[in-house]
Amino acid sequence: MMIAEKQLFDPVRALEERTSAVDTQVLQAWQAHMAPTAASAALLAVGGYGRRQLFPYSDVDLLLLFATDRAAGALKEPISHFLQELWDSGLRISHSVRTPAECAELHDQNVELSISLLDQRFLTGGRPLYDALLEKLPRFVHSQRDSLVRHLSQMTRERHAQHNRTFYHLEPNVKEAPGGLRDLQLVFWLNQIAATTPKALAAPAPVPELNEARRFLFGLRGYLHYHARRDSNLLSFDAQEWIADQLGVADPAALMREYFRAARSIDRSATRVLETEEARASSLFAQFRDRLARLSNADFTVAREKIYFRSPQQLDTDPELLLRLMEFIARHGVRLSLEAEQQLAARLDEARAHFARPHPVWPAIRAVLSLPHAPLALRIAHETGVLAALFPEMASIDCLVIRDFYHRYTVDEHTLVAIQTLTQLRDSKDPAAAPYKALVSEIDQPGMLAFALLFHDTGKGSPGEGHIDASLCIAQRAMERIQMPAPEQQTVRLLIRCHLELSAAMNSRDPFDPATAQYLAHKVGTVENLKCLALATYADISAVNPTAMTAWRAGQLWQLYMLTYNELTRELDTERIAGAESPERARFIQGFPTRYLRTHSEAEIDSHMRLEEQSRSSGVAVQVEKARGVYRLTLVTADRPFLFASIAGALSSFALNILKAEAFANRLGTVLDTFVFSDPLRTLELNPSEADRLRITVERAVLGRVDVKHLLRSRPHVAPPSRKSRIAPAVHIDNEASQTATLIQVVAEDRPGLLYDIASAISSRGASIDVVLIDTEAHKAIDVFYVTAGGRKLDAPKQQEIQQALMHVAQAVSPVRA
Amino acid sequence: MKKIEAIIQPFKLEPVKEALKSIGIDGMTITEVRGHGRQKGHKEVYRGQEYNVDLLPKMKIELVIADARLDEVLRALTAAARTGKIGDGKVFIYDVAEAIRIRNDDRGEAAL
Numbered sequence: 063m064m065i066a067e068k069q070l071f072d073p074v075r076a077l078e079e080r081t082s083a084v085d086t087q088v089l090q091a092w093q094a095h096m097a098p099t100a101a102s103a104a105l106l107a108v109g110g111y112g113r114r115q116l117f118p119y120s121d122v123d124l125l126l127l128f129a130t131d132r133a134a135g136a137l138k139e140p141i142s143h144f145l146q147e148l149w150d151s152g153l154r155i156s157h158s159v160r161t162p163a164e165c166a167e168l169h170d171q172n173v174e175l176s177i178s179l180l181d182q183r184f185l186t187g188g189r190p191l192y193d194a195l196l197e198k199l200p201r202f203v204h205s206q207r208d209s210l211v212r213h214l215s216q217m218t219r220e221r222h223a224q225h226n227r228t229f230y231h232l233e234p235n236v237k238e239a240p241g242g243l244r245d246l247q248l249v250f251w252l253n254q255i256a257a258t259t260p261k262a263l264a265a266p267a268p269v270p271e272l273n274e275a276r277r278f279l280f281g282l283r284g285y286l287h288y289h290a291r292r293d294s295n296l297l298s299f300d301a302q303e304w305i306a307d308q309l310g311v312a313d314p315a316a317l318m319r320e321y322f323r324a325a326r327s328i329d330r331s332a333t334r335v336l337e338t339e340e341a342r343a344s345s346l347f348a349q350f351r352d353r354l355a356r357l358s359n360a361d362f363t364v365a366r367e368k369i370y371f372r373s374p375q376q377l378d379t380d381p382e383l384l385l386r387l388m389e390f391i392a393r394h395g396v397r398l399s400l401e402a403e404q405q406l407a408a409r410l411d412e413a414r415a416h417f418a419r420p421h422p423v424w425p426a427i428r429a430v431l432s433l434p435h436a437p438l439a440l441r442i443a444h445e446t447g448v449l450a451a452l453f454p455e456m457a458s459i460d461c462l463v464i465r466d467f468y469h470r471y472t473v474d475e476h477t478l479v480a481i482q483t484l485t486q487l488r489d490s491k492d493p494a495a496a497p498y499k500a501l502v503s504e505i506d507q508p509g510m511l512a513f514a515l516l517f518h519d520t521g522k523g524s525p526g527e528g529h530i531d532a533s534l535c536i537a538q539r540a541m542e543r544i545q546m547p548a549p550e551q552q553t554v555r556l557l558i559r560c561h562l563e564l565s566a567a568m569n570s571r572d573p574f575d576p577a578t579a580q581y582l583a584h585k586v587g588t589v590e591n592l593k594c595l596a597l598a599t600y601a602d603i604s605a606v607n608p609t610a611m612t613a614w615r616a617g618q619l620w621q622l623y624m625l626t627y628n629e630l631t632r633e634l635d636t637e638r639i640a641g642a643e644s645p646e647r648a649r650f651i652q653g654f655p656t657r658y659l660r661t662h663s664e665a666e667i668d669s670h671m672r673l674e675e676q677s678r679s680s681g682v683a684v685q686v687e688k689a690r691g692v693y694r695l696t697l698v699t700a701d702r703p704f705l706f707a708s709i710a711g712a713l714s715s716f717a718l719n720i721l722k723a724e725a726f727a728n729r730l731g732t733v734l735d736t737f738v739f740s741d742p743l744r745t746l747e748l749n750p751s752e753a754d755r756l757r758i759t760v761e762r763a764v765l766g767r768v769d770v771k772h773l774l775r776s777r778p779h780v781a782p783p784s785r786k787s788r789i790a791p792a793v794h795i796d797n798e799a800s801q802t803a804t805l806i807q808v809v810a811e812d813r814p815g816l817l818y819d820i821a822s823a824i825s826s827r828g829a830s831i832d833v834v835l836i837d838t839e840a841h842k843a844i845d846v847f848y849v850t851a852g853g854r855k856l857d858a859p860k861q862q863e864i865q866q867a868l869m870h871v872a873q874a875v876s877p878v879r880a
Numbered sequence: 881m882k883k884i885e886a887i888i889q890p891f892k893l894e895p896v897k898e899a900l901k902s903i904g905i906d907g908m909t910i911t912e913v914r915g916h917g918r919q920k921g922h923k924e925v926y927r928g929q930e931y932n933v934d935l936l937p938k939m940k941i942e943l944v945i946a947d948a949r950l951d952e953v954l955r956a957l958t959a960a961a962r963t964g965k966i967g968d969g970k971v972f973i974y975d976v977a978e979a980i981r982i983r984n985d986d987r988g989e990a991a992l
Binding site for chain 1 (some may be wrong): 889890963
């Protein structure tokens, strides 16, 4: 029964030969034990044996067909002798006994039987019995096609889930994993089911584009069976080495690259056929199709859940249509149609040539990377070659295998999984991931972080020790070509350069040694960089293998993040900025807390300085801008009492909801205030002129030309959101934390006008607000004020007076008039 | 035979592994654990809010060695794991009744 090993080099023929050899054996045993009963039983080969694709150690699936259960019962003994003989000869037989009627029923518990009948092949026995089955089978398959498709799709999804829904495994199961032989067979089955009519069962139709992949995987599985001497389909590191040796391939990693390319083509075909058939089988489909069709625009049409080009020729003259395509996918999460994929493949050379020259495409790429379905867009771009056309640098990590015991995925897949981890954090319910979920919503440039992740391991395709320098070089070329502005390039370089710092510190540094936090703070420089780096580290570790990011590790990383964060913001008020590179800058920032430099980029500092210049002539300069769904108001003016309260009040009078605020004063008494606010009534969005009116109102309030109390009386009412648990208000006064000021912390249920009430309560008691940090988390406001009176900390009676006033404000559910 | 169970700081795992390797000890079981002794938990203040870290991340190393090697192994292990501060961890030593290598049924110290 063994096939000579040399014949393995033609896997398709080897499988047929084993099938013929087994046929002979089975027929002989039948002749010996079942021949006298010839008319009352029929013997069928099913499954892989039915398809004439018996691998060296595969099970041999047999179906014994009887007219009735009673007929089968009468032949119990000869059946058992027949099976025993086959079993004793070394074949692994798996058999079932059925009537033709049973074969034409759908059993929810045993859909595999119905599926295996698609591959049935008559061996011997009563022909009329087989004819009876042949008559029922097409009608059954045709009438149950939707159910069969649904069951197949469910079984496939469950199987894929066991393999983490990816075909990139360093030790894959070539039969069961996505992109494996089972998926290849799925393509044939689904095509067969779709083509079956009530009169005739369709034969498996050839799928030419999968021929090469099929031949390669058949060969691999054959080798695996010979290597393990049993039905083992796990392509382990050992097996990879042995097979590479048999094939004369010097590097097993090269064999695996070939494997991943084969698996990728099967995975794509299987996904496409499955989705098409599922959609057809779903009764909700019509409705769904209409919903997605509405997404169509000037460039793309969406039909049957898939994207089509309106005019594919446009790609010849306008290669940047590809970027709009990626943005469309990233925005809506819809896949490409086969037709669009083919049109795109035919024009990739032009795209490659276009994007090889420098073009200012960074804003478009940033937009793609910031959208909710960015991972899908990247995945599709990677599979269709668009990503490699855009960034030829990525080719070095395409299907690149890193052989170690921790990495489960190839480098390109690791990269995509890392970016996917970031996106999935937004909806994570895992309590261990909760702090990182909050960080994702806080960072300013998610697109830049995703870009850094896209390139963080590109250097792994280059020879030599350590990949970071190579990744930096590769990213630099790409950033220059897409004309990314210098400050963003700098951040991307920092993230790539430091991407192993936090995980290295987790493994090798004492978190409680102050030197650890100082070292990391020095490396990252700013709070924003630290946040991005913590997220990059979280994503990078999570993408090593599905169990790498344990709650234990997430906790360890968070501890390091917190210590470094505190180190970066520690000098909040005790350390003031003493100098700067230029006298103009020094004049502006001297006296601000050191925190200012740690929380603002160079570009922001420059923009603040321009505002300061404007404010010199008019007394005040106000800037309002919109970014990422919220508004930011930045204001520079000379300090005066009630200043902070006036601005807070002016914003509240427009029914705007203050989310964050900062106030800093420099040595010359110039104040820089920043307010981040949302616009719950969409006043600014729907009335463009209101933004100007807001700016003018704030200016007038600051200069004392309008009474804020009067403004607040005419304010529109915003109902507070309903909630189950209320937040316990608290006012905490600390005279020790800072050397120069009294620290007041207020925790309160957020409500319209809260900040105005708090600031007025402080200012109206003769105290001056030096530094303010306001944050809102859900409906909880956490406000921290550094307050002085007459240039000194507050004395005990003043503290008590302010505490009482603030407690009154914090407890109130509606605005308080001080 | 003795079983050594050591709870150490995570960042001391590599130095401890190296120290044990240098005296010829390769086999050990390592687990990520959380806990605290007298060090107790501690509080971090993050953005004005207290953040309780009541159970600290630690590593547990388990190994079984021949009686004669106990002192040598303990010296190497504790020297490598020590920073001199609270939280360095603890070592527990147990008597082991029997050891069996599943593959070939070796018994006693031959199975280590």
